[in-house]
Amino acid sequence: GESVGLHLPTLSVQEGDNSIINCAYSNSASDYFIWYKQESGKGPQFIIDIRSNMDKRQGQRVTVLLNKTVKHLSLQIAATQPGDSAVYFCAERQAGGGNKLTFGTGTQLKVEL
Amino acid sequence: DAGVIQSPRHEVTEMGQEVTLRCKPISGHNSLFWYRQTMMRGLELLIYFNNNVPIDDSGMPEDRFSAKMPNASFSTLKIQPSEPRDSAVYFCASSLLRYTEAFFGQGTRLTVV
Numbered sequence: 001g002e003s004v005g006l007h008l009p010t011l012s013v014q015e016g017d018n019s020i021i022n023c024a025y026s027n028s029a030s031d032y033f034i035w036y037k038q039e040s041g042k043g044p045q046f047i048i049d050i051r052s053n054m055d056k057r058q059g060q061r062v063t064v065l066l067n068k069t070v071k072h073l074s075l076q077i078a079a080t081q082p083g084d085s086a087v088y089f090c091a092e093r094q095a096g097g098g099n100k101l102t103f104g105t106g107t108q109l110k111v112e113l
Numbered sequence: 114d115a116g117v118i119q120s121p122r123h124e125v126t127e128m129g130q131e132v133t134l135r136c137k138p139i140s141g142h143n144s145l146f147w148y149r150q151t152m153m154r155g156l157e158l159l160i161y162f163n164n165n166v167p168i169d170d171s172g173m174p175e176d177r178f179s180a181k182m183p184n185a186s187f188s189t190l191k192i193q194p195s196e197p198r199d200s201a202v203y204f205c206a207s208s209l210l211r212y213t214e215a216f217f218g219q220g221t222r223l224t225v226v
Contacts, residue, residue: 043217
């Protein structure tokens with residue numbers, strides 16, 4: 001029979017549009033957050049990070065927003081390209097938790113031509 | 114630096130056999146992580162080390178799993194005996210400091226038949 005796996009949320013966008021990927025994190029004590037991109041057959045790759053004393057950080061074509069009040073993290077990708085198609089994970093590191101990094105379930109981004 | 118290096122990339126073994134996965138972290142990094150990724154459970158942290166010392170092994174599923182880090186440049190994850198439900202992609206990652214990202218290897222795809 002067919003195995004039941006995690007249902008990954010999927011975001012489909014047109015090439016050139018902006019993408020917004022959301023993540024709800026679990027622990028209000030987390031003080032460091034990272035967004036990773038994972039392409040098929042590869043390990044997760046760092047995109048951008050943010051500390052809890054910030055609410056916004058920008059990189060090249062990417063912006064991360066942090067709302068600690070509602071424990072929400074978002075990744076904005078400007079002018080989305082076909083090469084951006086991948087699964088995106090948010091990860092949190094808990095204050096006082098050593099270097100333990102916990103990942104969310106991920107979002108599949110599909111860029112349509 | 115060549116990044117985090119894992120071996121083998123693929124492993125197919127029979128149920129009941131011992132499996133050893135290997136990882137070489139990035140030189141100078143002082144934290145090392147072992148993750149397991151499956152469709153059912155996503156990306157799970159199994160164990161992590163700081164300065165070669167296991168800090169949190171609460172994610173190790175059973176006594177069949179063990180991990181060692183004899184020195185700063187090498188770690189192993191061993192499964193003995195292996196079972197079909199251990200089939201997954203196992204990732205090793207390393208990081209330097211608390212507020213820096215973890216770098217992932219390419220993973221080992223384990224299939225237990």
